[in-house]
Amino acid sequence: MSKALGEFEIIRNYFARAPQGEGVALGIGDDCALLQAPPSGQLATSMDTLVAGRHFPADADPAMIASRALRVNISDLAAMNASPLWFTLALTLPSSDAVWLKKFAAGLLETAGQFGISLVGGDTTAGPLSITIQVIGHTQKPLRRDGASPGDSIYVSGPLGAAAAALPVVLAEREVSEAIRREAEQVYYFPEPQLTTATAIGKFATSALDISDGLLGDLIHICEASGVAAEVNLDALPIAPLVHQLAADNAIELAACGGDDYQLCFTVPEAAAGQINQLDLAAVPIGRLVQGEPQVRCSYRGRPWVAPSPGYRHF
């Protein structure tokens, strides 16, 4: 699908119908989109690529691929306490497949509508299937990784391990009941960006990030950026029900090291912990930051615990 072979038709047919939301002065169809930034605060931007066979099975439902691609990007906005505004899409496709494109576009625009984010541009090219999305959001109170201090409490925004437990099912490596299969697909393709939690904790939190590579693999980035060490009590980890159903024997490993959950990990000063606990959130305290070289030390059932590998299996 080079430009000569129908790029303009694809854009016209499937993506130019995207509704234009807040701040979009000119959407798809010119050399650039024109955008009106909010008068105060800052813009937040992030970009993620999903490659077929690596981040999703090439034969997955195109609407589900689109959902996941956009949601994982919006999760980066949530991790920064930014509200979604606009996104651009670079879609590389092996061939111009109208059925696939129609499903993909429908899934993408439905997801965009749910999160109030406008598709404002992009590019389509021929090549091995991959999807790059770049998102722009707006924040009045950004949550960076470098604001944490010793003594801060560490929280996660909700249950962990579900996506790692779901992965063998999503890859069709494991046979399960239809109900479990649907739940696994839901977890994997429809991760929930934690925008509400981010807004609620915005004025208390000293740092935040989203857990895409696994709690321990991501928390170390807060330690490095803030110059602190972390002590995590794995007994406190909220474990997703799907983990107990699919991988009870490895529950702690999956919750501590499994990627793709897109919950937030954040820190708050000890004095604010009471206020966090009073918010109507699923967030759970799991440890605290201490002085020391950047590292994450874990305990489980009263003993030190070491992750079996630096990162758990990543699709």
Add this chain to the structure above:
Amino acid sequence: MSKALGEFEIIRNYFARAPQGEGVALGIGDDCALLQAPPSGQLATSMDTLVAGRHFPADADPAMIASRALRVNISDLAAMNASPLWFTLALTLPSSDAVWLKKFAAGLLETAGQFGISLVGGDTTAGPLSITIQVIGHTQKPLRRDGASPGDSIYVSGPLGAAAAALPVVLAEREVSEAIRREAEQVYYFPEPQLTTATAIGKFATSALDISDGLLGDLIHICEASGVAAEVNLDALPIAPLVHQLAADNAIELAACGGDDYQLCFTVPEAAAGQINQLDLAAVPIGRLVQGEPQVRCSYRGRPWVAPSPGYRHF
């Protein structure tokens, strides 16, 4: 190069050294970059993907690939009369090749420095080589495609056809002298975004775009967006010297239909044409807009001329 295999090292080693320019509150290394938009005007954004084997030879010099990838994106900003601010990079690589990455990053950051645009984020993934760049610029006077009227004069900002003439040399399909080969590479990998011309014509022009798919293939977009027809006198086309050296027999076809030159095509009201001609620009009037269904009619040596194919050969 999944995240487990060194994404963080690649970012740290090669891209996080990117200097942070205007409006960058937080650059690479967090969930999002944080950006401060200028207080007035609009933001302009565009995104382009270059795929190895389609938009450049896979074995080309990585620094030249980087130059081309960033320049074609900045050209979209120029076409909108936007000045470059920030960009994000999605780099998909078959394997983590330190030598390739070092050269690519050096070429990218050198080009970024030339145009005063800051790398603020991105993603690296394993997969077939491709490069997606998304640019954000700022404009006080956007040049859209839909503002032209019958009677407007049509201009091109400079010589055409060079990139199409250079292509067989770039693809090593044609043997030429070392001097010509270097000139062809220069034309193909270092296209010049027409930012200066865009600024100069900003207050006069009624529409503009950059010529990436060939003059005739792109001018039709102005016709469609503005609801006008175009009459182009091909005898007036400025033809790049390289065309005469490499493809004299097809000079008009290459200048009229060859892609990848990244000159601007723009329109100005007849009354402003005198002012445009007084500016110190290489821009040349090549025709005018008339009432009618969107189409581009060409004449050459006093006769109607029809392009041999809708788009000329596109890599």
